[in-house]
Amino acid sequence: MFGHNIIPRKLVERLSALVVESQESIRYLAAAHIRKNLKHVSITSDIELRAASTVSLRDIQRIFSFFHFFSTDLKLTSSTPGDQTQKYHHAMLLAIAVVYYLRLDAESRAIFLARIQKLPTEQEEAVRLQDVLNNAMDVIISNTEIPLGIAWTRGLKENIFMTLVCSLSQTPLMIIGPPGSSKVSSFVRFILACLPAKSG
Numbered sequence: 148m149f150g151h152n153i154i155p156r157k158l159v160e161r162l163s164a165l166v167v168e169s170q171e172s173i174r175y176l177a178a179a180h181i182r183k184n185l186k187h188v189s190i191t192s193d194i195e196l197r198a199a200s201t202v203s204l205r206d207i208q209r210i211f212s213f214f215h216f217f218s219t220d221l222k223l224t225s226s227t228p229g230d231q232t233q234k235y236h237h238a239m240l241l242a243i244a245v246v247y248y249l250r251l252d253a254e255s256r257a258i259f260l261a262r263i264q265k266l267p268t269e270q271e272e273a274v275r276l277q278d279v280l281n282n283a284m285d286v287i288i289s290n291t292e293i294p295l296g297i298a299w300t301r302g303l304k305e306n307i308f309m310t311l312v313c314s315l316s317q318t319p320l321m322i323i324g325p326p327g328s329s330k331v332s333s334f335v336r337f338i339l340a341c342l343p344a345k346s347g
Contacts, residue, residue: 154235158232158235158236158239160268161236161239161268162210162214162239164266164267164268165239165240165243165263165266165268166210166243168262168263168266169202169206169243169246169247169259169263170202170206170207171262172247172258172259172262172263173201173202173206173247173251173259174201174202175262176251176255176259177201180255202247206246206247209242209245209246209318210242210246212316212318213241213245213246213312213316213318214238214239214242216242216312216315216316217238217241217242218234218235218238220316221312221315221316222234223237223241223282223283223286223287233274236272236274237279240275240276240279240280241279241280241283243263243276244276244279245309245312247259248260248276249309260276260277263276264276283308284304284305284307284308285304287304287307287308287311288303288304288307288308309322310322
């Protein structure tokens with residue numbers, strides 16, 4: 148799907164491993180969720196079948212789109228100038244975070260990260276998915292005007308980050324959460340940042 152050797156073969160293999168493990172992790176977490184909440188479903192094959200539909204080829208296509216987006220359009224990586232391999236690796240991790248990681252609850256995120264970090268390619272890396280994501284969110288939040296009295300919560304950071312990324316990449320986004328989880332606040336911050344400044 149990259150074609151014409153856009154990135155080195157080793158990085159293509161690394162991204163493939165990340166995508167395969169992410170797809171499997173989401174299916175694993177979905178099956179665990181079904182087992183926990185639908186105790187009347189006793190047939191294992193039925194649970195696995197339901198869990199399989201939680202990810203699709205569209206998720207893989209989004210990975211390619213976001214990888215390209217983070218590599219070329221919105222560079223939030225913290226790699227040193229001229230280090231293309233590190234830049235691409237960070238873009239891969241951000242794409243994985245946006246497509247898979249950020250849609251999970253706290254408990255599932257911990258399991259997802261543990262599975263990703265067991266990959267041979269990721270064990271060699273000092274910088275992990277969460278580090279790259281936190282750095283990218285900090286870059287965006289530090290350039291966002293937050294009024295006094297509004298706490299810089301993790302939820303606010305994530306919602307502002309996703310609103311910006313999905314708006315710029317023209318990707319549909321649904322922000323779901325309980326009252327008080329910074330859904331409206333993050334969207335209002337984004338809209339205000341987009342409005343032209345008043346003159347005079």
